[in-house]
Amino acid sequence: MPKQRLITARRVVVKLGSNVITAKNSLNLEVIESISRQISSLMDRGIEVILVSSGAMAAGLRKMQMMRRPDEIPKRQAIAAIGQSGLMNAYEKSFSECDKKVAQILLTAEDLNNRKRYLNARNTLHTLMEWKVVPVINENDTIMVEEIKLGDNDNLAAMITLLMDADFLFILTDIDGLYDKDPRQFSDAKLIPKVTTFEKEIEEYASHIPGTLGTGGMLSKIQAARKVTSSGIPMIVARGNSQNVLLRLFDGEEHGTYFVPRKEKMASRKCWIAYALVPKGSLVIDQGAVSAVRKNGKSLLPIGVLSVEGEFEQGAAVFFKTSDNEIIGTGLVNYRSFDINLIKGLKSSQIEACLGGKHYDEIIHRDNLVLKKDCG
Numbered sequence: 001m002p003k004q005r006l007i008t009a010r011r012v013v014v015k016l017g018s019n020v021i022t023a024k025n026s027l028n029l030e031v032i033e034s035i036s037r038q039i040s041s042l043m044d045r046g047i048e049v050i051l052v053s054s055g056a057m058a059a060g061l062r063k064m065q066m067m068r069r070p071d072e073i074p075k076r077q078a079i080a081a082i083g084q085s086g087l088m089n090a091y092e093k094s095f096s097e098c099d100k101k102v103a104q105i106l107l108t109a110e111d112l113n114n115r116k117r118y119l120n121a122r123n124t125l126h127t128l129m130e131w132k133v134v135p136v137i138n139e140n141d142t143i144m145v146e147e148i149k150l151g152d153n154d155n156l157a158a159m160i161t162l163l164m165d166a167d168f169l170f171i172l173t174d175i176d177g178l179y180d181k182d183p184r185q186f187s188d189a190k191l192i193p194k195v196t197t198f199e200k201e202i203e204e205y206a207s208h209i210p211g212t213l214g215t216g217g218m219l220s221k222i223q224a225a226r227k228v229t230s231s232g233i234p235m236i237v238a239r240g241n242s243q244n245v246l247l248r249l250f251d252g253e254e255h256g257t258y259f260v261p262r263k264e265k266m267a268s269r270k271c272w273i274a275y276a277l278v279p280k281g282s283l284v285i286d287q288g289a290v291s292a293v294r295k296n297g298k299s300l301l302p303i304g305v306l307s308v309e310g311e312f313e314q315g316a317a318v319f320f321k322t323s324d325n326e327i328i329g330t331g332l333v334n335y336r337s338f339d340i341n342l343i344k345g346l347k348s349s350q351i352e353a354c355l356g357g358k359h360y361d362e363i364i365h366r367d368n369l370v371l372k373k374d375c376g
């Protein structure tokens with residue numbers, strides 16, 4: 001293999017997918033041991049590693065000798081609980097053989113939505129890394145219901161990468177990387193070694209249909225790549241059971257698909273607004289406001305707001321869009337939807353008379369506003 005891309009990252013996130021972590025009848029201990037050894041060896045070189053591991057559901061199914069996920073939610077959650085403890089046991093054992101300790105972190109979408117909990121998670125992860133303990137993160141499947149699930153660990157891993165200001169995201173799966181079409185359906189599918197821009201066809205290459213035990217398929221890996229590369233962080237998708245894959249990547253060998261990062265890095269607060277929050281409504285804005293926020297980097301003022309969609313409180317994340325439904329970006333509102341309905345179209349100097357008081361001139365301050373065009 002040619003050596004082309006020496007990785008100099010100091011803090012990385014590694015994500016292991018369900019298919020690669022499970023064998024025929026249970027967890028694939030060989031893979032778990034190999035990845036643990038590789039992570040441990042990176043840590044011994046002074047690199048900080050955070051592991052996002054799937055496998056709870058797959059391991060639980062195998063343990064209960066079930067062929068597929070049950071339809072009932074309580075049963076699914078019970079399966080995840082059974083599998084998660086086995087998963088952690090396996091990591092506990094394999095990392096202790098390398099003299100490393102592990103910590104289990106189970107997160108929900110709500111934890112990432114709430115800024116206080118989001119920052120708390122960050123502090124805990126920092127402490128673990130200071131103590132040279134390996135954080136093993138998964139979604140808390142046992143309490144999540146379908147509607148509010150993060151859904152796939154590729155996007156969770158991307159959010160952890162942003163949360164922790166990591167320098168690199170490795171997504172390890174059961175295939176060599178991104179192909180130009182679904183290799184399960186097309187025998188002539190070709191591996192794409194490098195993705196520089198997210199043209200529409202990139203998403204068309206990928207089927208969202210995962211492998212037998214996976215969740216998001218290649219599509220969720222591309223979404224994850226969008227998130228991190230738009231924030232200036234590179235990502236590689238590679239085969240997790242290929243021998244010493246992480247160490248070889250660190251030594252500069254080319255494997256898998258490399259997603260090239262954008263040059264400009266988005267501030268971490270803006271990453272949180274863009275990727276962790278679920279918008280609660282929309283503001284339809286006029287062309288003047290579109291140019292002000294898009295071209296001139298200005299805040300969104302009431303005068304540019306035409307209408308309000310949905311009901312939301314002060315501080316909520318909302319989309320702002322044109323009357324043709326083109327989404328321009330996302331931001332945190334200084335006023336609740338009820339008040340925006342009253343002040344829309346007004347000058348900022350008229351807010352006080354209208355509402356009987358004024359805390360802010362802007363509906364969305366530019367520090368709390370992220371443009372879609374900056375999100376890859």
Ligand SMILES: Nc1ncnc2c1ncn2[C@@H]1O[C@H](COP(=O)(O)OP(=O)(O)O)[C@@H](O)[C@H]1O
Nearest residue numbers: 017018019173179181205207210211214215217
């Ligand atoms: N264009 C593509 N390139 C590579 N793999 C693809 C593509 N389209 C669909 N896939 C499928 O996506 C699967 C990986 O996704 P998934 O099963 O969710 O893995 P994981 O469990 O590692 O997250 C591969 O096994 C492959 O069959």
Ligand SMILES: N[C@@H](CCC(=O)OP(=O)(O)O)C(=O)O
Nearest residue numbers: 018055056057152153215216
């Ligand atoms: N939280 C789930 C993993 C869901 C998931 O994203 O799976 P995958 O697409 O295989 O990475 C579990 O542990 O089973």
